[in-house]
Amino acid sequence: MRILGIETSCDETGIAVYDSKLGILINNIHSQANTHSKYGGIVPELAARNHNKNIISLIKDALSKTNSSKNNIHGIAYTAGPGLVGSLLVGASVAKSLAYAWNIPVITINHMEGHLLSTMLSNNELSFPFLALLVSGKHTQLIKANNIGDYILLGESLDDAVGEVFDKVAVALGLKYPGGLSLSILANDGISNRYNFPKPLINKPNLMFSFSGLKTSVINTIHSLSSINYQDKANIAKSFEDTIIEILVNKCSKAMHISKLKTLVIAGGVSANFKLRFYLKNMINKRKGILFYPKQELCTDNGIMIAYAGLLHLKNGKYNNLKTSIKSDWKIDSVN
Ligand SMILES: Nc1ncnc2c1ncn2[C@@H]1O[C@H](COP(=O)(O)OP(=O)(O)O)[C@@H](O)[C@H]1O
Ligand SMILES: [Mg+2]
The missing domain is CATH 3.30.420.40 (ATPase, nucleotide binding domain)
Known part of the structure; x- marks a missing residue:
C-alpha cells in the first residue's frame, strides 16, 4: 500500500x-x-x-x-x-x-x-499501551495511547507550549526564529545554576503544565541586564533549558507512577532535544522502563x-x- x-x-x-x-x-x-x-x-x-x-x-x-x-x-x-x-x-x-x-x-x-505514531516508524518493538509526551511549538501534552486512534489526554499546558517558550526566549536572546535548537546549542556554553527561574506547577500532583510565567521571568531577566555578553546569554539559556527539562522529566515521572506504564514516547519538534532525551532516559532507567522517540529528521x-x-x-x-x-x-x- x-x-x-x-x-x-x-x-x-x-x-x-x-x-x-x-x-x-x-x-x-x-x-x-x-x-x-x-x-x-x-x-x-x-x-x-x-x-x-x-x-x-x-x-x-x-x-x-x-x-x-x-x-x-x-x-x-x-x-x-x-x-x-x-x-x-x-x-x-x-x-x-x-x-x-x-x-x-x-x-x-x-x-x-x-x-506520536511517527515514533513507530523506527521502533519495531514499541507496542500499545504507552505514555507519550508530545512537545511541539503549539502543544505540550501527556497522553495515554491505548491503540491507533484511541488516546486519553492526561495533562497539557494551561498556557504556552514548550516549543513556543523556547522560541520566544530565543528571540529575546537575539537568536533567529525558530530558535529551539540554537538556544540549546547556546546553553552548552552556559554555567549551571546562574539563574533561578520559576518551575510552575512542578509540586502539584497533577499532570498539567504552565510555562508562561517561566517565559516572562526569563525575558524580564534578559531585559533587566544593562549589558549582556555572550557568556550571560549562554548562562541564561542553560538555566532556562535545565528548568524546562526538570519540569518535563518531573511530570513524565509522575505520569509513569500514576499510570503504572513503563514505556514513554516523546515526539513533536522539541523531542529533537538531546538533553531532554538524556534526562528522560535517566529517569526511565531508574523506573526500569524504556524511552522511544522518532528519527531525528x-x-x-x-x-x-x-x-x-x-x-x-x-x-x-x-x-x-x-x-x-x-x-x-x-x-x-x-x-x-
Ligand atoms: N533541539 C531542540 N530543542 C528545543 N526545541 C526544539 C529543538 N528542535 C526544534 N525545536 C522546537 O520545536 C518546535 C517545532 O515543532 P514542530 O512540531 O515542528 O512544529 P509545530 O508546533 O508547528 O507542530 C519549535 O518551537 C522549535 O523551536
Ligand atoms: Mg508539529
Whole structure:
C-alpha cells in the first residue's frame, strides 16, 4: 500500500510518499522559516499563501521521483488539525481534489497523532499501551495511547507550549526564529545554576503544565541586564533549558507512577532535544522502563508522519468522505 501524505498545519509544507513494503520513499519539506523569522513568529496569512505557492510543485516532484501516480497510490492523508485555518485549508483542498480526481480514499489525520505514531516508524518493538509526551511549538501534552486512534489526554499546558517558550526566549536572546535548537546549542556554553527561574506547577500532583510565567521571568531577566555578553546569554539559556527539562522529566515521572506504564514516547519538534532525551532516559532507567522517540529528521513537522498515520488508519478501514474538512482545534483524544 502506498500513501501520499500532506502536512500544512503551520509553516512547513510537508509532502511525502510512504510505502508499506518499501518504507519512506520521499520526504519533501519546504520550510518557511526565513519568511517568518523577521517577524519573530508565524504570520498566518503568509503561511497559507506560501503553502499555496509551493504545494503543487512539491507534489509533482514527490510523485515523479518515486514513480508514483494514481495507478499505485492507494490513499491521500492530510493534516486536518490542529493548526492554522488558512494553512490547513490549502492541504485539505489539494488532498481532496487529488483524491476526487484519482477516485481513491482520503484520510484526515490529527497532526499530534502523526507526531506520536511517527515514533513507530523506527521502533519495531514499541507496542500499545504507552505514555507519550508530545512537545511541539503549539502543544505540550501527556497522553495515554491505548491503540491507533484511541488516546486519553492526561495533562497539557494551561498556557504556552514548550516549543513556543523556547522560541520566544530565543528571540529575546537575539537568536533567529525558530530558535529551539540554537538556544540549546547556546546553553552548552552556559554555567549551571546562574539563574533561578520559576518551575510552575512542578509540586502539584497533577499532570498539567504552565510555562508562561517561566517565559516572562526569563525575558524580564534578559531585559533587566544593562549589558549582556555572550557568556550571560549562554548562562541564561542553560538555566532556562535545565528548568524546562526538570519540569518535563518531573511530570513524565509522575505520569509513569500514576499510570503504572513503563514505556514513554516523546515526539513533536522539541523531542529533537538531546538533553531532554538524556534526562528522560535517566529517569526511565531508574523506573526500569524504556524511552522511544522518532528519527531525528522526523521530530519536526513532516509529511511522512501524516502518510504513515494515514496508512495505519486505512489498514484499519478508516477513511473519510470528500465532505470532511478541517478542525483547527482538533483534540487528539477525539480522533475517533
Ligand atoms: N533541539 C531542540 N530543542 C528545543 N526545541 C526544539 C529543538 N528542535 C526544534 N525545536 C522546537 O520545536 C518546535 C517545532 O515543532 P514542530 O512540531 O515542528 O512544529 P509545530 O508546533 O508547528 O507542530 C519549535 O518551537 C522549535 O523551536
Ligand atoms: Mg508539529
